[in-house]
Amino acid sequence: MRGLDGKTVIITGGGGGIGRAVSRRFAEEGSLVAVLDRDAAAAQATADLITEAGGKAKAYAADITDYAAIETTVAAIERDLGIPTVLVNNAGFDRFMPFLKTEPAMWDQLISINLTGALNMHHVVLPRMLEAGGGKVINVASDAARVGSSGEAVYAACKAGLVGLSKTLARELATKNVNFNVVCPGPTDTALLKAVADTSNNPEKLLEAFKNAVPKRRLGQPEDYPGIIALLASDDADFITGQVISVSGGLTMAG
Template sequence: MRGLKDKVVIVTGGGGGIGSATCHRFAQEGAKVAVFDINEATAKSVAGAIEEAGGVARAFACDITDHEAVETAVAAAEAALGPVTVLVNNAGWDVFRLFKDTTPADWQKLIAINLIGPLNMTHVVLPGMLRRRAGRVVSIASDAARVGSSGEAVYAACKAGMLGLSKTLAREHARAGLTFNVVCPGATNTNLFAEYKKGAGNPEKLEDAFRRAVPMGRIGEPEDLPGAILFFASDDAAFITGQVLSVSGGLTMAG
């Protein structure tokens, strides 16, 4: 894709399934990748694999729920790789229970990771992007934000917040040359989905139900997501902002 070579990209949750696949794909396109993850070991593993393959990557341990920690990590990433051009808000967490069975402690953690975290990341990288009048922010939400999902009420609410945030920032900063877009995965074969299946009591039955519901006949894989993410980050999407794209094999077809 056009315009990704030598760009500096931060991917949060870069040590996980979708995050790792996205980091590798950016590196293959010639970008310099800052792998952000709360788990330093997984971040280092991904960055190391990229460098072994000839790419440029650095690992940064970062708790995105802590604004000061985000400031420190972003400063370190820019010192190592250069000014941040692309931010991918990918990190997320969920607890799979009916809303009546959740607790305020659950809500606080869900909101901290899935909404406050992206707010912190975007807030810290935004001033530099505005000064340079260039930047792409791609946030990974969920189709749960668009159509709902049983057992994910607060998660869905947070992800819906990401849609509203991205559209608003897209309007606020369009004339400064910045774009804000959202990718919404459907059911995807990640650790998060594995935890979701465990909460259902019958994981095999649930996965089979999802598979049958998806028109393409399978659960998504992490490698299905980077194409959409990199498209929004690339020069090919320079005139696209405030948009939401589902990557779900047709499970949802919201307009």
């Protein structure tokens, strides 16, 4: 795709699942990939896969909920790889539980990772994009943000907040050549989904229900997402901003 070769790209949650698949795709496009994850070993494993394949990547261990740590980490990325002009906010966390059974401590954890962490990343990275003359932000939300999902009230609220943030920033920075778009996965076969299912009363039944709800009758795979994310980061998407795209096998078909 046009315009990705040589670009510095930050991918949060790059240590596994969708984040790892997206990191590898950007490396294939010639980007310089900053793999950011709170799990240092997982981030390094992704970076190693990329470098072994001939790509350019470096791992960074940081907690996106810690603003000071993100300031330090993004400064290191700029020193190591150059000014980041693509940001993929992919990191996320969920617990499956009816809302009335949740507790405020759980809300705080979900909000800090799924919303505050993304706010931190935007706030630290965007000034650098403006300095560079523009950039692309792709926020990975969820179809739960668009249509709701029983047992995921706080998670859905956070991801809906990410959609609202993206649209607002798309308006605020449209004339500054910074584009914001949202990709909404449906249920995806990752360690996170399995961990979420394990918090339910019947994990196998829940996973089967997720699969049966998808018209294509399968769960998403990490490799289903890098294509659209890379496209939205490329020069081919220069006139696309403020949009929300579901990649969910038809689970939602919002106009």
